[in-house]
Amino acid sequence: MGEFVTLIVEDSIGTIRLDRPPMNALNKQVQEELRAAAREASDRDEVRAVVVYGGEKVFCAGADIKAMSTMSYIDMVRNARQLSSSLTSVAEICKPTIAAISRYALGGGLELALCCDRRVISGSTRLGLPEILLGIFPGAGGTQRLPRLIGASRAKDIIYTGRFVEAEEALAIGLTDQVVAADQVYSTARAWAAQFTSGPSYALAAAKKSIDGGLALDLRSGLDLESELFAPMFATEDQKIGMTSFLDQGPGKAKFTGR
Numbered sequence: 029m030g031e032f033v034t035l036i037v038e039d040s041i042g043t044i045r046l047d048r049p050p051m052n053a054l055n056k057q058v059q060e061e062l063r064a065a066a067r068e069a070s071d072r073d074e075v076r077a078v079v080v081y082g083g084e085k086v087f088c089a090g091a092d093i094k095a096m097s098t099m100s101y102i103d104m105v106r107n108a109r110q111l112s113s114s115l116t117s118v119a120e121i122c123k124p125t126i127a128a129i130s131r132y133a134l135g136g137g138l139e140l141a142l143c144c145d146r147r148v149i150s151g152s153t154r155l156g157l158p159e160i161l162l163g164i165f166p167g168a169g170g171t172q173r174l175p176r177l178i179g180a181s182r183a184k185d186i187i188y189t190g191r192f193v194e195a196e197e198a199l200a201i202g203l204t205d206q207v208v209a210a211d212q213v214y215s216t217a218r219a220w221a222a223q224f225t226s227g228p229s230y231a232l233a234a235a236k237k238s239i240d241g242g243l244a245l246d247l248r249s250g251l252d253l254e255s256e257l258f259a260p261m262f263a264t265e266d267q268k269i270g271m272t273s274f275l276d277q278g279p280g281k282a283k284f285t286g287r
Contacts, residue, residue: 030061035068035075040225041218042075044118046082051089054136056107058092059114062140066117076229076286077221078121080144081128081214082137087153090135093162111136112168119143119169119240122233124224128217129153130210134192139166142173145236147203148217150210151195155203158190176243178202228266229286234258 029035032048044065046052054062069078082088091111099107118125118140127133127141129149134156141147141155149155157166157174165171166187175183178201186193198204208216224232234257242250261267265287273282 030057030064032058033061033065035065037072037075039222040074040076041079041221042069042072042077043079043081043218044069046080046088051086051132052082052137053089053092054111054114054140055092055095056110059111063114063117066121070121070123073229073286075123076227077123077224078125079128079214079217079221080118080125080140081217082130084130084210084214086131086137087127087129087133088137088140089132090137090158091168108167115140115143115168119173122236123229124221124232124236126217126220128214129155129204130213135159135166135170136168139168139170139173142169142177146205146220148206148208148213148220149195149198149204150213151207152210153195153198153204153207154192155198156190156192157187158192160188161190174203226284227286228264228270228282228284230264231261231266234261 032046034045034047036043036045044062046058046062048055048058052058069075115136125144126146126148127144129141129147131150131152132154133141134154135158138155138157157170159166159170171187174186182201193203195204195207199207206216238254238257241253245253266284269284270282
């Protein structure tokens with residue numbers, strides 16, 4: 029259990045909880061605890077889906093600017109990849125993931141949310157990558173994951189201006205998937221995650237790997253990756269269960285084991 033980041037498991041849903049008041053700033057310790065929690069969530073078989081949550085007051089307002097302001101070029105050469113890889117560890121969780129975002133997800137906080145498969149926010153949530161206003165640019169995945177999600181032109185506008193994106197716009201451009209009441213952000217995220225707690229774990233993991241891996245490839249290579257990941261499904265217990273159930277009872281009634 030980390031000091032600022034913990035993994036709480038309940039009903040097969042793992043919640044990666046950031047708790048470094050007041051803004052859950054991503055200092056070096058938080059980064060490494062986040063990495064450890066993400067790896068644990070991937071490794072633990074009883075965790076079938078993951079919610080990333082910063083609490084009711086804020087999701088994450090980004091990097092620890094006070095600490096970063098004293099860093100030199102050499103310091104950042106040594107640390108830039110570590111910061112990026114700590115967030116990437118969330119993207120690499122081999123299970124469905126969702127960010128439950130209250131109030132603010134800015135800078136590294138939005139970059140963290142972009143590592144999840146889905147995002148849910150409240151009507152008062154503000155999202156943004158304001159690094160340009162500090163004389164830098166998003167360096168922990170923002171320039172790569174945001175264009176892939178919402179397109180290059182929209183991403184450039186958000187990154188170049190450093191402006192905040194309000195809930196209505198975020199939903200319209202696909203930066204978030206759902207807007208709910210502030211007191212329902214976490215419960216809504218858990219409800220989405222709960223769909224997968226009795227799902228076919230290997231098929232879900234392979235589907236995620238195929239989608240995410242394919243985005244970095246040309247279509248032909250992506251189709252090859254898909255085929256390579258598809259065939260092994262026929263060595264799983266869940267494939268046998270799913271197809272037998274479909275033939276006997278119709279779709280949607282299979283009782284998967286996760287094996």
